[in-house]
Every structure is written in C-alpha cells, then in structure tokens.
Amino acid sequence: MIAIYLCAIIAVYAALRIITERNTMRKLPFLNVISFAVTAIIALLLPHPLTILAAAAFFVGSTFESNAIASTWSGGMKRNG
Amino acid sequence: MIAGYAPEFILGLVVLVAGTIAVAFPQPKNYLTRLINLEIPAFGLLLLMLSYNEALALLTFGAISVLSTFIYVRVIQKKEAAA
C-alpha cells in the first residue's frame, strides 16, 4: 500500500516542478514523470484483470502526446512543405 | 465527500465554471487561445458526467469532443488562409 502513496507524492511533486519551471523544453521530462506516476496509480488502484490494459493504453497515449508536443516545439516533422 | 456530493461533482463544477470564464475572456485574444481554453470545460463536463455512472454517455462525449476540435482546427486554418 506504500507504493501507490509514493506514486501520488511523485506525481504532485512533478506537477509543482512543472509550474515553477520557466523554460518550455525543461517541462517535458516532468510531464513524462507525471505520465509514469499516473500509470502506476491506475495499475495499482483496483484488483481487476482489465486494469493492466487500461494502464498500458494510458501509457501509450500519454507518451504519444508528449512526443508530439516535443516534436512540434523543436520544429521537426515537415508537413506538406 | 463534501456536503453529500461526490468529489467528482464538486471538482467538475469548479473546472467547468473556471474554464467557461477562461473561454469567454481569453487573455491573448486570438482564435488559438480560445480553442485551447475550450478543452478545459470539455473535461470539466466529462468529470461532471462521471458522477452519474453512465459509460455510454462518457464514450460518446469524448469522441464528439475530439471530432469537434478537428472541425474547429480546419475552420480556423481555412479562415486564416483566406485572410
């Protein structure tokens, strides 16, 4: 039961680090930290066999979103000229 | 459990009201800020609908929110290309 509390504390700490950071590029690793912590909270919250599938889906979606933000911010992904 | 309501209900009301005020009076007054602020009351309403345990309503609302965002982005791009 101590693991899920630790994940909640890590998520809140990473959120506080994000809002006190000025540079946009330095915010993105802490966004990944929030993603991992919330994935662990989802996986540990209910004793149900479908929970691990929900955690995997959230992990894939959140990582995809963070990578899309980082790729657009750094000017990559040339789209139709 | 505040005053007999579920915590999702109170939190959804707060997010819905604050997001609606932020959409109505955006700080840099352009289309992009208003479109990003429009996502906040959408998730507030989703959190409010969560407290009634309707799975099909949540699925439909999430899908329609993304679809309307796509249509708004297309309309904004067409309007900025014309102007």
Next chain:
Amino acid sequence: MDEIIMAASAILILIGMISAIVNLDPFDKLISLSILISGIFPFIVDRGLLDVAIALALIAPLSTVFILMACQKRASS
C-alpha cells in the same frame, strides 16, 4: 478510493486548470492541459469504468495533435 490518492488527483486537476488558464504560450497551455487529463484518469478507473478509460486514453491525445497542427501553421508563418 483512498483519501490520499483522491487528494493527489484533485491537486493535479486544479494545478492543470490554473496553469492552463494563466499561461500565455500555446505550448505551455498544452502541457498544462496534459496534466489536467492525467488527473482525470484515477477518478474514471476508481468508478470501475475500465472500458471508458481505455477508449478515452486512446482518443484524448488526438485532440492535442489536432491543436498542434494549428500551432505549427501559426509558428512557421
């Protein structure tokens, strides 16, 4: 749900909401919106609506990608 997990999710939602309203740069607003979406998911899973959680986790990043298409067109020009 446990009280500490519920309080952490509520703090995550409130931080994301306030930071998404206050920030001025579009990328900062999108990052804050991602914090808000992350705070919603423990509430959905705690209700037992796991199919809704799976569908919403796969659908919600598409909204951010669609907004990023508008951001990219504005930033390049």
